Structures are given as structure tokens and as C-alpha cells.
Amino acid sequence: MTAILTNLFDGVAYGMLLFVLACGLAVTLGLMNFVNLAHGAFAMAGGYICMVLVNRMGWPFFAALPLAFVSSAAIGIALERTLYRHLYARSHLDQVLFTIGLTFMSVAAVDYIQGSSRVFINLPAALQGQFDLFGVGIGRYRLMIIVICGLLTIALQMVLAKTRFGSRLRAAVDDPRAASGLGINVPQVFAFTFAFGCGLAGLGGALSAEILGLDPYFPLKFMIYFLIVVTVGGSSSITGPFLASLLLGIGDVAGKYYVPKMGPFVIYTIMIVILIWRPNGLFGRTAAR
């Protein structure tokens, strides 16, 4: 019983992490209809920046996290303004080719700069180990992830639903032409959202070094996971990808624990079945227009 609860806890932490990693992609893929397979590269950038700050320059872990967010967002906005912007109107095939190219470049570049082995971020002692709560083993680090990601999710939902920027974004997504007719600067809204999504990915990358493992092949290894979250979750709201991430996280942890031999088999099968059953995702309207 306690083993089940511990697994559930780990699964939730894993799912929350996936959500933070992938929710930027939900915006670009689902709302802007841009297939960004290079999303994992931004996560990797955040992870490596955090690693360099903490391990080499001796920054405290909690100070490095915001910087991972900011620098990933900066990289994101620089690329959006220079490169991505030209590709919004292109075919999906072009977008796929372009972002695969970017992914390859990022993999090789990180491999060149930092070497190909897995890196670890030195965690403060307060985050290590686990404690027992009613007999259920709770990892401190995972608990922190759940807290951070949970707060982020609530904040995102609030921003989207309550603020002026949120309503602009929703308007721009619903009908870009009508929105720009109303005086909303649609490219600016998209650029800002893109950068924010990249920043979240960077933060997720920094947090995931301990759980998912951080090496130069990160963007390729987890690309499919991010895509699963978005396609299964749909994109009509933030709730869809959130539930999909939790489902994926819990499913993956449980699958690895109970049927370790089947490995990732479980997840891929679930994904294909869901996509056959509902090509537009479990929760939500069409992902592509």
C-alpha cells in the first residue's frame, strides 16, 4: 500500500515536471500551430546554465533557478525574433525540418562544450534524502518540485484567465486577424508567450537534472514525451496538458516499477491508442487549424 502511494507521489512529481517542461510547447504547437521539435533544446540550455552556475561558480541552487528561467527565455526570444518568426506561415514539413536541424545543432554544440556524459547539479543538503509521512516515503526534492510546479500552474492559470495579457493571448489565438484588427499586437504577444514558454522549459530543465538525467541527448530523448503531453492533452486550455502530464508521469513511473521489462512500451502504446481513438487529444478541440 505504501509502495503504491510512494509511486503515486513520484509519478505526480514526474508529471508536474513534464508539465512545466512541455507547457511552452502547448502554446507554440497547439495555439500558434507551429511544430517546435527543438523545445527540449531550451530545457537543456536551462539545465546546463543552472549546472554551470551552481557547480562551477558556486551559486546557491535557488538563486540559479530563476537565472535558468531568464536565460532560456532570452535565448528563446532571440531565436524567435531572428529565425522562428519567418516560419510561422510555412508548411509543417518545413517547420519539422527546421526544428530538427536546430535540435541536432544544440545536441552537438552542448556535446562539444560540456562533453557527452550525464551531468549532476550539486543540491543543497536540505533537498537531499527523504522523510516518512504516515509510512509513505517522500523525497524532499520531489516535494519541492511538486510545490514549485503546482504554484507555477496556478499562476499560469490565473494569468491566462484574469489578466489583460491573458485575454489578449486568448484573443490572438482564437482569431489572429480579428485580434490584430482590434489593435492587439499579435506578433508581440506570440513572441512574449514563446519566450515565456522557453523560460519555463529552461526552469524545468534545471529541475529535471536530478530526476530525468541531463546529457546532450536530452532534447532527442524527451521530445516524444513533450509531444505526447501536448497531443494527448489538446490545447484548448492549460488544464488539458496538465492532466495529460500527470497521467503520463504516473503511468510511466508505475509502468517502470511494475513491468520494468516493458520499459517505455507502455507509454507509446497508450499514446497511439489515444491518438487513434481521439486524433485531436483527450481534452479539447482541434490542435491544428
Next chain:
Amino acid sequence: MSAASDVGYHAQRQARWHYGEIAFWLIVLACGFAFPSRYLIMTDILRLALFAMSLDLILGYAGIVSLGHAAFFGVGAYAAGLLALHGIVKEPVLALIVAGLAAMVLGFATSFLVIRGVDLTRLMVTLGIALLLEALAERFSNITGGTDGLQGIEMQPIFGEIPFDMFGKAGFFYSLAVLFLLFLLARRVVNSPFGLSLRAIKNNPLRAAAIGIPVNRRLVAIYTLAAFYAGIAGALFTQTTAIASLDVFAFERSADLMLVLVIGGTGYLYGGLVGAVIFRLLQELFSTITPQYWQFWIGLVLVVIVLVGRQRLHRWVLYVPNLIIRRIAGRKAIVAVPESDS
């Protein structure tokens, strides 16, 4: 002239053999005699060309974007490896066909998943199938050899007469013959009414359905055929290198394949062949500059190609040959500018 006979006239003109095509194949054949020390890499190029041609059939003619074409390559490779290893089908040509059929069965089964949904779902499903097969191959390591791959494959002589030699001469001409035969078949298929209907579907599925083309059945058919081609390419890989390892399913293989087609252009069958040559040469060049990091340059090539625009790039590349042809022959160029694909 009625519309139907007009279409037929143009289709038949398109389908005629040009001098350029004959020259192309003669040059390929001549390469086999001109560079006897380079059989291994030339065989590699032929294999890649066949694989790319298979993707061209679905991408260039039917407009199906696939990120997991390596799935069929892998199935063909393992099928050929297992057939040879356990001596089930000893004769290579027969084994090749059986391996192709195995991939074809998978292609037929998965085609129903792929034709559903939009581009994005297709990308996901094709990618998912390839990853699934890779996970399966790793899981059933007692059959596939797991991460070590299939080892100790010994190939029997082709037709029981021509043994595979260590310089790869037999392998090269064997691959060339297979490629040429399959090319003839593909050429026949894409120029048939069936092929024309595929192009109609690619341009506008709704309109194609409205004029009475059974869209889904045509897509299933071409997807299955492409899977057969990819399976043959995979089987050739195993037969000429005598290994089959997990990386036949790798995502990089599918992505590289896209690059090959993008370099060569889609929708005129030669794209895969030309692209394979250029891709391998580029890869050789990059790995001599920076041995470990050639992927970076491959990625850069992809990014640049997309940013410049594929159509524009092909126009530039074909500018000089077209100019010469126009000057000498005084007519429009026969070198086709690849169709746009969206």
C-alpha cells in the same frame, strides 16, 4: 482536344524516358567500374537512395509527412538478418523479398493509423511506431540480440552462384540491380493513373474525393508500397554489412532521411538518389573537419535549407544546367524543378 485526352497526353509525355535519365543510370553504372576501391561507401549510398525513394513515394507523391520511416527499414533489416542467421531462407534475393513483405505487412497494418488525422497526428503516430519497435527490439533481446545486435550473419551466394566478396563488389552490383528494378517499378507506378490520383490527393484531398478518387484506399496502398521499399532497403543493409543493430530504428535515421530528400527534392523520384549522394559526401566532409560533431553541420544544413526555401534553392542549383540546355538544345529544360510540397 477533350480534357481527359489532354491530361493523358501530358501524363504520357512526362512518363517518357529522357536522355538525361538514361545518362544518369549509365553514370551510376560507370561509377561501379571507375572506383573499385570505394564499393563500401557507394553501396551505402545506393541503400540510402532506395530508402529515400521509399519516403519520396509517400512524401513527394501523397504528401504524408513521416518521422518514423526507420520503422520499416528496421523491420526489413531484422527480418533479413534473422532469415539468414537461422537459415530459414538461405538465398539472398528470396530473403530480400520476404523481408520486404514483412515490412509491407507492418506498413499495411499501420497505414490505417497514419491516414487518420492531420499532419501533427501523423508525425506523432509514425514517430511513436518507430520508437515502439525500437523498444520491442530491445525488450525481446533473445531474438534480436538486444543492444549487441544480430551477430555472426553469414550470407549465402546470390542465386547460389555469386558469393559476397570482402571488397563489396558483389554487394554493390547486387544493390544497384535491386535499386534499378525498384526504381523502374516506382516510375511505372507514379506515372500510372494511380500515381496521378495520388498527386491529386496531395494537392487537395477534399477535391480529390469529390471527383471520385477513393482517398483513403489510395493512401493505404501507397503507404504499404513505401513500407515494402523501406523494408528492402533495410534488408539490403543487413545483407551487405552482415549486421543488424538497434540503431536501424533510431530517430536520427528517419531525420537524416528527411534531409536526404530535402537536399534532393521531392516528387520526381531522382530526388532521393541525388540527395543520397550529396548527403553522404557532406557527411564525409563534415566528419573529416570535426569527427565527433558532424551532426552540428548536418543540423546547420537543414536550418539553412529551410530558411533559404527549398524551391528557391533548387532553382539556384538547376540554374546553370537549365541555362546550358536552353542554349544548346534551344528548348525548355528537361531537368525537372521539384514540385512544391506543403
